Every structure is written in C-alpha cells, then in structure tokens.
Amino acid sequence: MNRINAPRGTRDIVYPEITDWQMLEERIREFYSRFLYREIRTPIFEHSELFHRGIGDTTEVVQKEMYTFEDKAGRSLTLRPENTASVVRAAIENNLLDTAFPLRFFYIGPMFRYDKPQKGRFRQFHQFGIEVFREESPELDAEVVYAAHAFLEELGLHDISLEINSVGCDECRPAYLTVLRQEAQARQEELCPDCRRKVDTNPLRIFDCKQPGCRSVAVAFPTIANHLCPGCSDHFTGVQAGLDAYQVPYTVNERMVRGLDYYTRTAFEITSSRLGAQNAILGGGRYNRLIHDLGGPDIPGIGFAAGMERLLLHLEMPPAEKPALCFLACQSAEYRLHVMKLARMLWQAGYHAFVDYSHANLKKQFRRSDRMAADFTLVLGEEEVSSGQLTIKDMARQEQVRIPQQELLEWMNQRKK
RNA sequence: GUGAGUGUAGCUCAAGGGUAGAGUAUCGGUCUGUGGAACCGAAUGUUGGGGGUUCAAAUCCCCUCACUCACCCCA
Incomplete structure (x- = not known):
C-alpha cells in the first residue's frame, strides 16, 4: 500500500x-x-x-x-x-x-x-x-x-x-492616498510591473517592494506622517x-x-x-x-x-524538568505480578514508572532502562521475592541497594528531596 | 501563482549505464542477576511515483509528487 x-x-x-x-x-x-x-x-x-x-x-x-x-x-x-x-x-x-x-x-x-x-x-x-x-x-x-x-x-x-x-x-487616509497615488503615477516608468499595478489598487504596498529601483523611487514619496x-x-x-x-x-x-x-x-x-x-x-x-x-x-x-x-x-526552551523515572525489571516472568504491584504503588504516589513486560534477560532489561534514561531500575528476582525485598539501582551513580518492598515509597521520597 | 535546488535503509549519506553500499540506530550473540564500551553476526530498500531510451537505468530523457529555499504575501 x-x-x-x-x-x-x-x-x-x-x-x-x-x-x-x-x-x-x-x-x-x-x-x-x-x-x-x-x-x-x-x-x-x-x-x-x-x-x-x-x-x-x-x-x-x-x-x-x-x-x-x-x-x-x-x-x-x-x-x-x-x-x-x-x-x-x-x-x-x-x-x-x-x-x-x-x-x-x-x-x-x-x-x-x-x-x-x-x-x-x-x-x-x-x-x-x-x-x-x-x-x-x-x-x-x-x-x-x-x-x-x-x-x-x-x-x-x-x-x-x-x-x-x-x-x-x-x-x-483617503486624502493622503490621493497625494501618494499622484506622486506614484508621476514616476510610474521607474517602477517594476508589480508596483505599477499597485499604484491604483494599493499604493501603500509600493513601500514594501524589495526591488532596488522601486526602493530608491519610493524613498522620495510622501509618507503619511505629514498627512x-x-x-x-x-x-x-x-x-x-x-x-x-x-x-x-x-x-x-x-x-x-x-x-x-x-x-x-x-x-x-x-x-x-x-x-x-x-x-x-x-x-x-x-x-x-x-x-x-x-x-x-x-x-x-x-x-x-x-x-x-x-x-x-529561534527560541531555545530550557529542557523540561522531568520527574524521576523508575524502570521495573524482573529476573523472569514468574515475578511479573509482583513487579506490577510495585508499579501500582509508584503510579498512585505520582511517580513515573515503566514496566518491562518482555521476557528479556536482566542484561537486556538494564540496557533498555539505560536507553530510556531511567533514573532508577527496580529489580525483583527470586532472592527479593522470597525475602520481601527489592533491589533499586541508581543508574547515574551506579549504586544499588536492597530494601524491604514496603519501604519503596519512603525511599523514593527521600531520594527525591 | 513564479523560480531554483534536493529526493537512495528508521536517520545521515555513498555509488554518475553493468550484482544497491557505509556510518548510525534496531535486533541477536560473546554475556541466563546488572546498562553505557568493545568485538562478531542478522534484518531492513518497489533508489519518491509513472513513462521513455538501452541488451542493461539509482545513474540519461520526459511527466508527476514531495521536501527545502527564494519571489510574492505575511505570523
């Protein structure tokens, strides 16, 4: 097609x-x-x-x-x-x-x-x-x-x-236009074809012409100021x-x-x-x-x-302030439902969060998080789920911590300041 | 409405009559619990569209469309 x-x-x-x-x-x-x-x-x-x-x-x-x-x-x-x-x-x-x-x-x-x-x-x-x-x-x-x-x-x-x-x-204005038209008519020969037409229809526009010839002629025309x-x-x-x-x-x-x-x-x-x-x-x-x-x-x-x-x-707008973005990764698909609970918490608290629903391995999920310029990557895997914890990595600082899942919002709030 | 320039991969561009290519981006792998780097590999095109010339057209010719810039006009 x-x-x-x-x-x-x-x-x-x-x-x-x-x-x-x-x-x-x-x-x-x-x-x-x-x-x-x-x-x-x-x-x-x-x-x-x-x-x-x-x-x-x-x-x-x-x-x-x-x-x-x-x-x-x-x-x-x-x-x-x-x-x-x-x-x-x-x-x-x-x-x-x-x-x-x-x-x-x-x-x-x-x-x-x-x-x-x-x-x-x-x-x-x-x-x-x-x-x-x-x-x-x-x-x-x-x-x-x-x-x-x-x-x-x-x-x-x-x-x-x-x-x-x-x-x-x-x-x-009408009186001025009459004067201007007379003046323009007198020097019609020196104007471009376009401007010659304007003499009758809209003599004011002759002032707009970019032709050097018309310009030098129009300089001598009367302006409205004195009229x-x-x-x-x-x-x-x-x-x-x-x-x-x-x-x-x-x-x-x-x-x-x-x-x-x-x-x-x-x-x-x-x-x-x-x-x-x-x-x-x-x-x-x-x-x-x-x-x-x-x-x-x-x-x-x-x-x-x-x-x-x-x-x-030609306006350079300052880059928009964007709130922290959390990328939610998980070790394998079986922890997805757990991840979704965390996402819901974040969204409800007003944070920006993106859930990776793919079946890619962690390496790829981290890569994706990086490409999306996420500020934090949250990871849930076997170790986290069994202990009720989660891993948060600060992408820019390359630091990561493991905290109890119920402390997520608290942690984010402190991190935001 | 008039004129000029440009149309090739998602993006930036090569190839100027003889098999359509590179960089980048994408995807996969080296590397199944950790991103940016490196290396290896893969996929992607009616060469804007149509017609003509030719054994053969991205390439030459004509038409058309789009984009860009200027005239004009205006914000």
Whole structure:
C-alpha cells in the first residue's frame, strides 16, 4: 500500500518538540492573565463572509489564500486565516460587549492560509494573540505593544526589533492616498510591473517592494506622517509617550504597511533578524471600525497576533524538568505480578514508572532502562521475592541497594528531596 | 501563482549505464542477576511515483509528487 502523508504545508508535532509547545502555551496563559486577558476559543471555521467583511475583499489573504469550501447545505465556510474577526464576532454574538469588566481576550490556536510553504511559513500554522475592545486612549495602545514586546523579551528572544507607525483613519487616509497615488503615477516608468499595478489598487504596498529601483523611487514619496489629521497625530504622539513610560524600545517606520484592511491609527510589527525571509514574528494594530463593520456597536479595538512556529524557530526552551523515572525489571516472568504491584504503588504516589513486560534477560532489561534514561531500575528476582525485598539501582551513580518492598515509597521520597 | 535546488535503509549519506553500499540506530550473540564500551553476526530498500531510451537505468530523457529555499504575501 502506498502511504498517505500529511497535507502540504502541515506537519505533526510530536515528542519531544511537543513539550516546547506546551511550555510556550503555559507561558502565554500566565503572562497575559497578568493584564486581565481571558482566554477565548472560537471555531476553526466561520462563514466566509466574516473574513470578506472583516479583513477586506481586496487583501491578498482574502483573494488568494483562504481555504474556502461549501458544506452539505451549501453554506460557504472558510478555515480561519486569522482570529481577530472571529473574536469580534464572538464578542458581539455572546453579548460580551455590555459588561463593565475590561474587554480583554487572548487566544491560542491554528490558522490556515493557502500559501506556498517555506521557512517559517505553513498552511496550517499557529498564532497566539490578544484583543482589547472599547478603550481608545493611546496609552492603552502603548500597553498592548508593551505586552507584546515584554513577553518576547521574557522568553529570552534576542535580535528582535519593534517598529510602529500610524496608518491614519477614515478622515485623513483617503486624502493622503490621493497625494501618494499622484506622486506614484508621476514616476510610474521607474517602477517594476508589480508596483505599477499597485499604484491604483494599493499604493501603500509600493513601500514594501524589495526591488532596488522601486526602493530608491519610493524613498522620495510622501509618507503619511505629514498627512495625519489632528486626532490621529495627537494619538500617535500619545502612543509614543506611553511607550517611553513603559520603557519599550521602538523605532518609528513611516513606511510600514500592514496586510489587513481594518487597521486604523496605530500599527506595529516585531521582526527577527534570525528568521530568513519570513521575518515577521508578531504584528498588530488598532481597528476602530471593525467592530462596527461586523455588526457591533461603534467601539474601537486593538490587538496583535504572533506566529508560534516562528517564535519557536529561534527560541531555545530550557529542557523540561522531568520527574524521576523508575524502570521495573524482573529476573523472569514468574515475578511479573509482583513487579506490577510495585508499579501500582509508584503510579498512585505520582511517580513515573515503566514496566518491562518482555521476557528479556536482566542484561537486556538494564540496557533498555539505560536507553530510556531511567533514573532508577527496580529489580525483583527470586532472592527479593522470597525475602520481601527489592533491589533499586541508581543508574547515574551506579549504586544499588536492597530494601524491604514496603519501604519503596519512603525511599523514593527521600531520594527525591 | 513564479523560480531554483534536493529526493537512495528508521536517520545521515555513498555509488554518475553493468550484482544497491557505509556510518548510525534496531535486533541477536560473546554475556541466563546488572546498562553505557568493545568485538562478531542478522534484518531492513518497489533508489519518491509513472513513462521513455538501452541488451542493461539509482545513474540519461520526459511527466508527476514531495521536501527545502527564494519571489510574492505575511505570523
């Protein structure tokens, strides 16, 4: 029979890598609960319309990268490519927006995008993120950015840099885009074919182009900084003051663009220099229209999402502390039932124990114990059973003792300290 | 979606038209109450898949699939 492999761009996470994931998830839960973020779990698929309306029809993600399918009743469903729209939908649907309690959510889970896989990019990948609704002060933006940056720092991530920008709002961005489009049109000849197309559709993206020609042209283009309305301008100033208060190191990048349409005002991104081409490890920003656009009240929101694969790619997790492991061997099969009684004692007391049910001789059982990196090997044989004792060998110290069987737990407890 | 590189034993890799190999891991033995070392031995492959050229293909040609990296896009 031919084998079936995991679909392209997906992968299995198995031991020992899985322990890194478990530790990371634990750290996320602990860290973000300090800020009163509460976990939320939303469905892995949603009505396709949620993402069309939320993320924006013209975005790359929606146009080319969604896993969309029809269910048996003919509904158009889509595997979530990101989670912000879902969290907003869930908050509205569950009437969570009426409470006086802070509206703060965090999530951890798989996302799906039909991309061509490469280093740090998968079709099923995992993100964690946070969302805050209803608070509009710039200082809150600063706290969210701090919560993003400080977490990575606490994880011991090096070689990361934080960039922020303001992308304006519905008041000032259209006017700026007009100016930018004019400028780009004037110098169209000097742009690559790709960018020439962007002049009409999304001129901001020209700033992203890596072609040296486009880059040198785009440097001269006007940035949004001078076109922000007073409201956005004050807000951005406030964000920066807040970041200084929280002592977050950042640089302002007036040319930073984000891929999702819903961002207003604050946008930020954390990249790593150790990651290859896919160097964005975290991205987010404010979205003051999204909740309203998805049928909710007219309240603002802000959040970010981080790529967990990319995080783990250059994160050195400390080796997990594993409790002592006892390997239970016996001289021959006739003592097996005795061994099982000892195993039961250990398990009930919370110890890790492995019973060798094979009929191998002791030498082989010891070898197996060694390969499994057991801390202790317990042996039961004729001598032990007839005297109610058992032999324990400390594998690392190469010392062994014989003790009464009923003293096993006592011995382990002392040994553990 | 575009491009480049790579697919041979569980893993890392040889063999570049003439019998598919090594290291490592696995299993057995030297060694039936004691692991890591050493020595001896065994097992394991539709050479990613399909087609073509040839007396003969892992090797040359075509197609396809997968992986890797880059473009693109983004977490």
